[in-house]
Amino acid sequence: MTTQASTRPLPSGVYSSRPWRIHEITEDFELEDVWALPVQGGADDLPRFVDSMTSGDDRDFPAAYRLLFAIRWALGRLLGADEAEHGLGRRVASLRDRLPEDLRDHPAPERDDSPFQPLYLTDREYAAEIANRTMHGVLHLAWVEDASSPDGYGAQMSVLVRPNGLLGDAYMRFIKPFRYLVVYPALLRTVGRRWETAQGVTR
Incomplete structure (x- = not known):
C-alpha cells in the first residue's frame, strides 16, 4: 500500500534519534536529507520493498529526471569524477570494512548496473554506498512503525554524505536545488508506483 509523500524532508531527529545500526559506521558522515516514502506494508516487507525500489527500468522516471542524470553522468565523464581511482576501495575505503561482525552476516542483493554498492539488509534497515571524486555517500532505507499504515x-x-574537500562541498551546494526540485519528487513518485506494482495494486 502507498501513502501520500511529503513534499518536504523530515526533521533530522527522525533519523538521528533512532537506534539504527548505520550510526555505528557513519560517525564521520553528514546527514543530508530524510524523507518519508509513499510506501506502507507489513512487518516483514522491507526486503520486498528494497527489491522493488532497486529494480526496474530507469524509463519509469520522468523525462526531466532522466535528462538531469544524463547531464550529470556526461559531466562526470568529462571531468573524470566517476573514474575508478576516485571510487570505493581506491579514493575511499568501503564502509564494508567497518561493518560489525553480525551485520556482515546480513548481505544485501547486488545489482550489476547500479553505481551503489550494498552494505547490509536486515528486517528494518538497508544501506548502500557510492563514492566518486566529489563525495562518499550512503543511502539508508528504514522500515518504521507507522500508525497511519493499515499493516x-x-x-x-536518509542520505548521508562525506564531501571530498572544497570541491565536494561546492558540488553538494550546487546540486541541492536540483535534488529538491527534480530528483526527490520524481524519486518518491516512482518508488510509490513500483511498490504498488509489487503489491499488485492497480488504479
Whole structure:
C-alpha cells in the first residue's frame, strides 16, 4: 500500500534519534536529507520493498529526471569524477570494512548496473554506498512503525554524505536545488508506483 509523500524532508531527529545500526559506521558522515516514502506494508516487507525500489527500468522516471542524470553522468565523464581511482576501495575505503561482525552476516542483493554498492539488509534497515571524486555517500532505507499504515509499517529514506574537500562541498551546494526540485519528487513518485506494482495494486 502507498501513502501520500511529503513534499518536504523530515526533521533530522527522525533519523538521528533512532537506534539504527548505520550510526555505528557513519560517525564521520553528514546527514543530508530524510524523507518519508509513499510506501506502507507489513512487518516483514522491507526486503520486498528494497527489491522493488532497486529494480526496474530507469524509463519509469520522468523525462526531466532522466535528462538531469544524463547531464550529470556526461559531466562526470568529462571531468573524470566517476573514474575508478576516485571510487570505493581506491579514493575511499568501503564502509564494508567497518561493518560489525553480525551485520556482515546480513548481505544485501547486488545489482550489476547500479553505481551503489550494498552494505547490509536486515528486517528494518538497508544501506548502500557510492563514492566518486566529489563525495562518499550512503543511502539508508528504514522500515518504521507507522500508525497511519493499515499493516503497521512505512518506509523512510536518509542520505548521508562525506564531501571530498572544497570541491565536494561546492558540488553538494550546487546540486541541492536540483535534488529538491527534480530528483526527490520524481524519486518518491516512482518508488510509490513500483511498490504498488509489487503489491499488485492497480488504479
